[in-house]
Amino acid sequence: MSSETSSEKPFAAPCRQLRVAEPLSWLVKGWRDFRASLTISLVYGLLIFAISIAVSLLAWIFGRYMLVVAMLSGFVIIAPLLATGLYSISRQLERGEQPSLPRSMARMRHALRDSMVYALILLVIFLVWVRAGAMVHVFFPVKLEHGLMSLIAFFAIGSAVGSIFALVSFAASAFSLPMIVDRNVDMVTACVTSINAVLRNKRAMLVWIGLIVSLTGLGFATAGFGLILVIPLLAYATYHGYVATIDGEQWPPSPG
Numbered sequence: 001m002s003s004e005t006s007s008e009k010p011f012a013a014p015c016r017q018l019r020v021a022e023p024l025s026w027l028v029k030g031w032r033d034f035r036a037s038l039t040i041s042l043v044y045g046l047l048i049f050a051i052s053i054a055v056s057l058l059a060w061i062f063g064r065y066m067l068v069v070a071m072l073s074g075f076v077i078i079a080p081l082l083a084t085g086l087y088s089i090s091r092q093l094e095r096g097e098q099p100s101l102p103r104s105m106a107r108m109r110h111a112l113r114d115s116m117v118y119a120l121i122l123l124v125i126f127l128v129w130v131r132a133g134a135m136v137h138v139f140f141p142v143k144l145e146h147g148l149m150s151l152i153a154f155f156a157i158g159s160a161v162g163s164i165f166a167l168v169s170f171a172a173s174a175f176s177l178p179m180i181v182d183r184n185v186d187m188v189t190a191c192v193t194s195i196n197a198v199l200r201n202k203r204a205m206l207v208w209i210g211l212i213v214s215l216t217g218l219g220f221a222t223a224g225f226g227l228i229l230v231i232p233l234l235a236y237a238t239y240h241g242y243v244a245t246i247d248g249e250q251w252p253p254s255p256g
Helices: 002-007 022-036 038-062 064-094 101-110 112-139 148-173 176-182 187-200 202-221 227-245
Strands: none
Touching: 022 038, 022 064, 022 202, 022 227, 038 064, 038 101, 038 227, 064 101, 064 112, 064 176, 064 227, 101 112, 112 148, 112 176, 112 187, 148 176, 148 187, 176 187, 176 227, 187 202, 202 227
8 A cells, every 4th residue: 555655656747946047048058959959949949930920811811810810720739739849859869869850750749639638728828818808808898988098998908817827828738738748747737747847936937938929029120031940949948947957757758
């Protein structure tokens, strides 16, 4: 009985305490991985750029509703799969191996089921987020006769509500997908582990959020061309953030 109890895994993997500026070192390591796998990184970056262009064209041709549908499908299905492939590159480099695109693609296929679970979680959050936004418009309508103050109040409340859902999404995704790539663990455990790690390292995570928003904004500011570099760089940095934060030794390594 005691041996069985001692072999049971915890509900979430333990996490380490991070220095506030530690996310900066993740970017340095991510840049190192980008340079070490330049061709593969550019393949992924160009694919992501092509997807963003396709979404923009759909929005231009079919209007706002199609834009929402296209962005939703791309975000919750394609993005997690591409992320697992990029994390696999960093994992190969960390293990002293030559990065391989076929092995990265194979890892994507292996993580397909968990990526779909992750996509379902994000989809639920997104749908509740959209409903919450509609309710804000119902309970705090913009009244033209009240002028600028009514508009400011509407945007302030809407931003506050949106930031809650954005933080929930970030907390669940910060380290969960890299853990799926690195360890033989289910998606629920990985998400709980990620949320726990974010809550225990709030200041470092605020720095990391700031870096993600700044670099992604820079990518969009260059008409999307910057995403060719930014997205692989952030993915590699995220994997190194996972390695620095999460102690997943109690779960066996994933194959590949």
